[in-house]
Amino acid sequence: MKPSPQIFSQRPFSIFSGVLLCFLLLAYQLILHQQTQFVLHQEQQRMQVQLQLLGEFLAYSLAQRRGMEIKPMLLHWAAQQEQVLSIKVQADNLFNWVSYQRTMPQHLAAQDILPVNTRVNAYDMQLDIELRVDIRFIKVALKKQETQLLIISLLSFVCLSGVLWLLLSRIALRPLDQALREQLAEVQKLNAVLEQEKNFADTLLNATHAIILVADAQGKILQANQSFYHLSGFVAQELEQLSLPQLLPKLPVTLDAAPYAQNAIPLRYAETPLQRKDGALLCVDCLCSLQFGKQQQLHYQVFTCLDISERKRDENRLHQAAAVFENTAEGVVITDLRGCIQKINKAFTDTTGYEFAEVEGKTPALLQSGLQDTHFYQTMWESLQTGGRWQGEIINRRKSGEVYHEWLTISTVTNEFKQPINYVGVFSDISAMKKSQAQINYLSQHNDLTGLPNRLLLNDRLAHAIQRAVREQARIAVIMMDLDRLKDINMTLGHATGDDIIKRFAQRLQGAVRSEDTVAHLGADEFALMVEHIPHVDNATWIAKNLLNVFKQEYIIDGKEIFVSGSIGISLFPNDGANGDVLIQNAKTAMYEAKQNGGNNYRFYMKAMNAHSLELLLLESSLRRALEREELHVYYQPQFDLNKQRLIGMEALVRWFHPQQGMVSPGEFVPLAEESNLIVEIGHWVLHTACAQTKAWHDQGFNKLKVAVNLSARQFSHQDLAKEVASILEDTGLKAPFLKLELTESILLQKEDDVINTLQELQSMGVTLAIDDFGTGYSSLSYLKRFPISELKIDRSFVHDIEDVKQDAEIVSAIIGLGQRLHLGIVAEGIENQTQIDFLIKQGCQIGQGFFLGHPLDTKAFQALLDKRTGAWTAVFNKI
Numbered sequence: 001m002k003p004s005p006q007i008f009s010q011r012p013f014s015i016f017s018g019v020l021l022c023f024l025l026l027a028y029q030l031i032l033h034q035q036t037q038f039v040l041h042q043e044q045q046r047m048q049v050q051l052q053l054l055g056e057f058l059a060y061s062l063a064q065r066r067g068m069e070i071k072p073m074l075l076h077w078a079a080q081q082e083q084v085l086s087i088k089v090q091a092d093n094l095f096n097w098v099s100y101q102r103t104m105p106q107h108l109a110a111q112d113i114l115p116v117n118t119r120v121n122a123y124d125m126q127l128d129i130e131l132r133v134d135i136r137f138i139k140v141a142l143k144k145q146e147t148q149l150l151i152i153s154l155l156s157f158v159c160l161s162g163v164l165w166l167l168l169s170r171i172a173l174r175p176l177d178q179a180l181r182e183q184l185a186e187v188q189k190l191n192a193v194l195e196q197e198k199n200f201a202d203t204l205l206n207a208t209h210a211i212i213l214v215a216d217a218q219g220k221i222l223q224a225n226q227s228f229y230h231l232s233g234f235v236a237q238e239l240e241q242l243s244l245p246q247l248l249p250k251l252p253v254t255l256d257a258a259p260y261a262q263n264a265i266p267l268r269y270a271e272t273p274l275q276r277k278d279g280a281l282l283c284v285d286c287l288c289s290l291q292f293g294k295q296q297q298l299h300y301q302v303f304t305c306l307d308i309s310e311r312k313r314d315e316n317r318l319h320q321a322a323a324v325f326e327n328t329a330e331g332v333v334i335t336d337l338r339g340c341i342q343k344i345n346k347a348f349t350d351t352t353g354y355e356f357a358e359v360e361g362k363t364p365a366l367l368q369s370g371l372q373d374t375h376f377y378q379t380m381w382e383s384l385q386t387g388g389r390w391q392g393e394i395i396n397r398r399k400s401g402e403v404y405h406e407w408l409t410i411s412t413v414t415n416e417f418k419q420p421i422n423y424v425g426v427f428s429d430i431s432a433m434k435k436s437q438a439q440i441n442y443l444s445q446h447n448d449l450t451g452l453p454n455r456l457l458l459n460d461r462l463a464h465a466i467q468r469a470v471r472e473q474a475r476i477a478v479i480m481m482d483l484d485r486l487k488d489i490n491m492t493l494g495h496a497t498g499d500d501i502i503k504r505f506a507q508r509l510q511g512a513v514r515s516e517d518t519v520a521h522l523g524a525d526e527f528a529l530m531v532e533h534i535p536h537v538d539n540a541t542w543i544a545k546n547l548l549n550v551f552k553q554e555y556i557i558d559g560k561e562i563f564v565s566g567s568i569g570i571s572l573f574p575n576d577g578a579n580g581d582v583l584i585q586n587a588k589t590a591m592y593e594a595k596q597n598g599g600n601n602y603r604f605y606m607k608a609m610n611a612h613s614l615e616l617l618l619l620e621s622s623l624r625r626a627l628e629r630e631e632l633h634v635y636y637q638p639q640f641d642l643n644k645q646r647l648i649g650m651e652a653l654v655r656w657f658h659p660q661q662g663m664v665s666p667g668e669f670v671p672l673a674e675e676s677n678l679i680v681e682i683g684h685w686v687l688h689t690a691c692a693q694t695k696a697w698h699d700q701g702f703n704k705l706k707v708a709v710n711l712s713a714r715q716f717s718h719q720d721l722a723k724e725v726a727s728i729l730e731d732t733g734l735k736a737p738f739l740k741l742e743l744t745e746s747i748l749l750q751k752e753d754d755v756i757n758t759l760q761e762l763q764s765m766g767v768t769l770a771i772d773d774f775g776t777g778y779s780s781l782s783y784l785k786r787f788p789i790s791e792l793k794i795d796r797s798f799v800h801d802i803e804d805v806k807q808d809a810e811i812v813s814a815i816i817g818l819g820q821r822l823h824l825g826i827v828a829e830g831i832e833n834q835t836q837i838d839f840l841i842k843q844g845c846q847i848g849q850g851f852f853l854g855h856p857l858d859t860k861a862f863q864a865l866l867d868k869r870t871g872a873w874t875a876v877f878n879k880i
Contacts (some may be wrong), residue, residue: 041601102835186798211274211305217298219244222688229309233277243303247275248286248303258282266304271312274305283309331406331424339363342422351406351429353399364425367396369403380410384423388412393430404431433821440814447521448807449499450506458528462580465532469573475534475575478580481509481547481585482865484565484599493557498525501555501564512550513543523797528584537572544602551600567595568602576605581671621667622658623678626686631657634689634854637825639708639849639864643840649706649740651849652690653856654682674714683715684724691732693859699732702866708740710772716747722761729765736766742793744772756787764787770827774815786824792819796830799850803835815842 025513102105127717181764206226214223221242223272229235234242244251250272267288267486268755273281291300325546331348335341341359349355352367357365368377372395383390386564390408398404406427414424445457462478469476489496502525508838509527518530529547534540551566569591577583590605626632636650656664673679694707715721729736746754759769770791794815802809812828821828828840831850857865 023809024342031457055678084818090572108323108484157170173353173456208309211303211307213244213247213303213305215244215301215303217301217815219301220248222300227513231276231282232274236278244303245300247274248305249275251286271308271475282307289433293334328825330426330428333364333427335364335423335425337400337420337423339365339423350397351398351404351427358399369395369397369646371395371403384410384412388414388420394427399478404429405434406430421599433818436814436818440818443807443811443814447523447807448811450503450521452506452519452521452527455522455528458518458522458530458584459580461518462530465530466573466578466580469532474532477529477531477534477540477543478571478573478583478587479529479540479544479547480569480584480591481527481529482567482569482591482595483527483551484595486525486564489562493562497557497562500557504555505550505564507549508550508553527585534572539572540572540604541602544570547601548600565600567599569594569605571609581699617807623676624674626656626658627681629659632685633658633694633858634686634828635858636690636693636862637849637856638707638854638862639847640853641849642845647703648847649708650862651708651742652686654686654854674712677714679712680715683710684728687725688728691728691734694738695732695734697863697866698738700866706738706740706768706772708742710742710743711747712745713747716743716755716758721758722765725762725767726765740768740770740791741772743770751768759788763790772823784824790822791825793827793829794845796850799828799830799836799840800832802839803833811846813838813843815846820844 025349108250180421189865208225209227211228211231212225212645213221219237221244223235224239226238232247248269249268262772265726267290269288272286275286275289276282285308289300289302289304291302293299319800320333326344328345329347331351332345333341333342333348340361340363340755344354344356344359354366380392389409389411392407393405394408395403395405408425408427410423410425412420413424445454445460446452447454460482462476467478468474483502486501489501502521506521506527509529513519513529513531516532520528520530522528529543531540531543547568551564555562555564567587569587571577571583571586572592573583576586586605590603594601594603628740633655635655636652638647638653639649640646641648652672653667656666656669658664669681673682675879690709694705697705711721725739725741729739761767766789769788770793771789772793773795774792792815794812798808798811798815800808802812816826818824825847826845827849827850828845830838831837831840831848832852833854836850837848837852854865
């Protein structure tokens with residue numbers, strides 16, 4: 001703002017006032033100095049007069065010292081003076097001296113005249129000195145008074161001058177003051193407007209989530225908003241060191257701004273990277289506005305950058321989801337809430353044969369096979385509407401008309417308000433799996449050589465027959481048969497001849513019995529026959545004799561006649577046993593008795609039962625005290641990763657060392673323990689011992705070992721198994737993932753809800769669950785679907801003959817393939833040679849155990865092998 005001319009017109013008056021005030025101050029100072037010198041001179045003269053008068057008075061006093069009252073006179077004289085205090089002190093001294101002279105003897109007075117005069121003179125000198133000191137004091141006091149007067153005068157002068165100047169300036173500068181006030185008010189208004197505009201601009205600058213950068217024509221950053229600092233990591237103090245090439249490296253280094261001088265449309269840089277302080281890159285969309293000055297020169301560049309990193313991530317996720325949707329092996333169909341198809345993937349077309357144009361807007365009902373009733377679909381949709389999800393097996397029909405099985409999962413898709421908007425169905429074609437299941441079921445229940453039911457199927461049918469016999473109060477005959485001297489035929493004529501005889505005998509046996517009777521091939525040369533509804537024991541005798549006639553028939557092989565005899569043993573339900581295992585065992589005992597008597601005859605099981613029962617009773621009595629006497633021991637059979645050729649764990653096996661009988665076979669005392677319920681106590685001890693020992697080996701540094709422990713059906717159902725396992729793990733300190741529990745298939749046949757709950761609790765703890773001897777029991781994909789199983793263990797009976805028996809090899813391959821499809825681990829037991837290992841590795845089996853890899857070892861022997869890490873195991877894997 002330009003100053004007013006009135007300010008300069010008042011300057012001469014101000015100079016004149018200042019000079020006048022200075023002159024007055026100097027004159028006042030001179031006058032005050034002269035007055036002070038005059039007062040000091042007068043005081044000196046007065047003091048000299050007082051000194052003279054005092055001397056004269058003293059002389060007079062000495063002459064008239066007798067009989068004169070000195071003190072009253074001195075006091076009177078001193079009272080007339082200004083220096084009262086000092087004179088009074090000297091008067092007291094004179095008085096004392098005069099009193100002394102009065103008391104002096106007369107004859108000494110004349111002699112002392114001269115000394116007295118001398119003292120008087122000396123006293124006079126003392127008085128003179130003291131008076132001089134008093135004069136100096138007066139000078140100092142006067143000087144101090146002069147200084148105080150000068151300061152007071154100066155302050156008074158300044159105050160008077162200030163008042164005078166204010167009065168004069170008030171009158172002379174009033175117009176100028178008014179002009180200044182008006183101009184100051186105008187400036188304040190302008191500043192308020194500018195501050196308001198600045199605040200508004202800053203608010204707009206920082207209110208956006210976009211990054212705003214202001215740079216000069218050379219690319220130096222001049223200003224940035226808070227979003228820039230927040231997203232880039234830089235601080236305001238670092239802004240001066242930043243430039244556009246540093247922050248936006250993909251932008252052009254130089255910009256020809258001339259073509260844009262007349263165009264207000266901003267430049268756009270799509271999806272360009274912005275450099276963060278930590279080195280990371282933000283993906284941003286940039287708009288650049290150019291600000292030009294005179295002569296179309298570029299002054300500023302304003303960049304508005306929007307962070308699109310999250311959008312890019314969302315796009316990538318959408319692309320990934322779309323890729324998964326199109327390339328997943330499972331069929332996917334998306335419908336609206338009415339069930340009309342909106343989208344399908346390629347796997348849907350591959351499975352059903354329908355293209356999208358053929359199913360768009362239609363419902364999945366066009367896939368229905370008609371093999372499932374209306375109630376099935378009503379239940380499915382009720383579950384979907386109440387729980388938002390349905391899962392199960394469904395039978396549909398392809399476009400070609402072929403029926404197939406699929407495993408379908410339907411889920412409800414909701415929006416951000418939890419409202420349903422779509423249904424998504426994901427399905428997989430399990431027809432091949434169903435066929436594999438049927439094949440596995442058949443192979444696992446039939447002998448691969450003869451095609452007859454094996455022990456598993458016989459046990460199953462025998463169990464059902466016993467149930468019917470109990471209801472009908474009927475008899476059942478279990479007949480065990482064994483071909484005599486088949487081993488001799490194998491050794492002399494070869495195994496092929498022996499297998500041929502077995503096949504022919506099986507065919508003859510089937511032709512000699514009724515269609516409702518069950519003929520089973522239990523393995524090698526052992527056969528069984530189950531006959532229901534036996535009215536009398538004589539009927540069983542007639543059957544046995546008829547079977548002996550079958551044995552007598554000759555076999556013509558390579559032009560040679562071969563005769564094979566047989567031994568037969570018979571047990572009857574309910575006399576000789578209450579369950580299938582006992583009936584088979586008793587029939588086998590009778591068969592062995594027939595064989596010992598020369599063969600080619602039959603025996604009924606009778607008295608041998610009593611002897612066997614007595615033996616079992618004595619064995620049970622000894623077993624009850626085996627734990628107390630520490631006769632039971634845990635042995636560990638190593639388990640290996642066949643691919644990586646390394647030890648990964650061991651299976652805990654219980655062994656009984658009887659004090660009289662020595663080593664008792666587990667096949668003898670384990671069934672006895674099951675029947676007597678001792679298996680619960682023994683199983684708990686084995687589990688605790690195995691976990692404690694494994695934890696001890698972990699503490700020694702072998703912390704990858706995993707121990708597998710078998711669980712019996714009685715142990716599983718006796719008490720809360722999950723709590724028992726949790727307690728043992730807590731007590732021993734072993735972590736749950738290093739424990740594997742092997743379950744028999746009979747466990748899974750118990751109450752399904754209880755089994756599922758227990759297995760889910762164990763799985764939630766981290767314990768691995770495996771099915772032991774898979775393929776020898778009631779193998780079914782249904783319980784693999786329902787139960788949380790992690791591993792399948794192939795029974796040794798299948799592994800034993802995989803190099804000789806094609807059907808065993810196919811069973812093992814099918815089980816491994818099934819495990820791989822279901823993402824289950826596979827363990828093969830009973831490995832006894834290198835050929836079996838090569839076959840298992842080729843088929844994809846991960847884990848193996850057996851005598852070829854390592855026998856069961858006691859704790860001490862297993863510890864020795866762990867410590868050495870060489871020896872037998874290294875030798876084995878050098879061969880693999």
